[in-house]
Amino acid sequence: MSDFDFPATMDGRQLANEELLDGQGLKALIEAGMTWLKTNQQTVNALNVFPVPDGDTGTNMLLTIQAAYIEIAKSGEKNIGKMAHAIAQGALMGARGNSGVILSQLFRGFARSLDSFDTMDAARLIKALAEARNTAYKGVVRPVEGTILTVAKDIALAAETSLAITDDMNIILERIVAAADESVKHTPELLPILKQAGVVDSGGKGLFYILEGMLRYLKGLPLETALTTVQPLSAVSVGETIESIEPGQDYEVVIDFRPTQPLNFEIFYSDLSEMGTSIQVGEGEGMYRMHIHVPTEKRYQPIDYTMGLGTITKVSIENLVAQMENQGSTQPPKLQLTAVEPGQIAVVAISPGIGISRIFASLGAAAIVEGGQTMNPSTEEILHAVENLLTDKVIVLPDNKNIILAAQTAASMTVKKVIIVPSKSVPQGLSAMLRLDPNGDFDGVVKEMTQALGDVETGEVTIATRSVEINGVNVKEGEVIALHNGLVVNSASNLEDACLGLLEKAHTEDHERITLFYGDNISKNEVNTIVDRIRAAYPHHEIELHEGDQPHYQFIIAIE
């Protein structure tokens, strides 16, 4: 719905005392809620971990309320019942995603309650909110609490209790927004998965923004600029790698703190912006993490300032200038990745070491994501790599069985056509890579590459970290173990014996070529001794040796 123009800046207006809301008034409120949700769309997206962590709740809710607004944009309807029905109809037709569908149900219940009325007063508003809640709850057999449903319930309750105090709809809306805020903050207590992720519910937060937008409109506050961009705590990290730094960014200061009073973001941001740049704030369960880049002379200022707001639990200061210089001197030669053109097929390969990355790059990989045994890349890293490519036909090679799932999740989160060729090891990935034809037919290339997975036997050699009996092989801690296609096939007291034992088990005599990738935990001398032994044992085989630089595994071996 990119062709939808957002309305120009709205002028807010307070509802006069005893004033009743008509159809046009409701239309203005919907427009305000929509505009404020759009402003905060990314914040809502970032919170999305339930039921599927696909980061689209804000977008889905916005598309839903936009569809509702488009339905009424040109309507001059004065009757609030008719207007509410038009809104509900638009939301129903445009409902997207879980939260969008629930939002459309809320509108539907709201509309039904106002059926025959021309205008709305406080009492009718309260009834309509209750009906909205009831309708939303009817749409699911087993409502999950700690979601937008809970927030809708708490809103209806707050409205009901407000009526005893006032019938001024401005005040009632203010109380509703406060209740929604409270309810959203409470969601991690009801839904453990939110607590684990250190976030509040995204759909609930989206509903909060819609209501807050309405309130801001009534108060005449701006709707187009976000107060802050608050992200989940985990998104703000310490010691980020940065490409370049600007003057005045000498130190990176990251502070975790617990404010004694609710944080006023506007003031907080404006105070911080006087000290430095690159300000980020993360929130989770009453904890906040702030991140800022400051010049040398101001490196302690953020700490002093934050101490005045509450209790500091952790501080980290890094000298960015020194870090940059360090990077400059030790950085290995850059990877020569293959540039892709729109329409071509690109490959994203997951690689456990820089040496292996270089080989993937030389074979035509368009992007490399670091990751492997015990260091799975996140879905976001893979998604990021996919999204950054200029083409929409992407093949991902996970190169480890534990990464296949993350790759699939990433594939489901993009509109690009992404296929996972499920390589379980580096040799499988490289074998598939050899079949890449960037200009070929996508399905055909995928088929070819998938078939190539079976062309190669994978060997891996590493040191056992504990004593165990696996697969009928008795392994003592510190011994060298060899894996053939992921299964332990032998153990030995030294690398040479383990390698030779592995090659035997892998029926190397039936194959022609052995390619060894050595890890970052073995010396060149050791490597040469072992390769000499292998040459002696398999004199008729072609033997290749590459620097793999992978951690954990002394050797990754491809036998084909």
Added chain:
Amino acid sequence: MNERTNQLGNIYVSPRAIATIASQSTIESYGVVGLAAKNLAEGLAQVLVKDPTLGIEVRFEGDSLQIDLYIIVEYGVRIKSVANSVQDNVRYAIEKAIGLTVNRVDVHVRGLRISNTD
């Protein structure tokens, strides 16, 4: 591929176990008000599901895992969005819990429940 092997041995996951997970996440999906027996003869939607495989069909065809869901949807919601959400939820729940790749989730809307008339 409901059988996987690691260093300690084989792991078998039965279609019934997969169906149970699918059933739970279907029933928690917004807009779904019941599962329907696949066979229309037994076809009353049962909201209280005792058999975890009611309305769920799990099939392995070679290496490919396919799931069919027979659901009842609340009248007045956008059925396409509900069905999309159910597909996403079920696939994610199974992949997260078992680590198997779900190749297909087909959603069959077997009926609508009307609890309110507008």
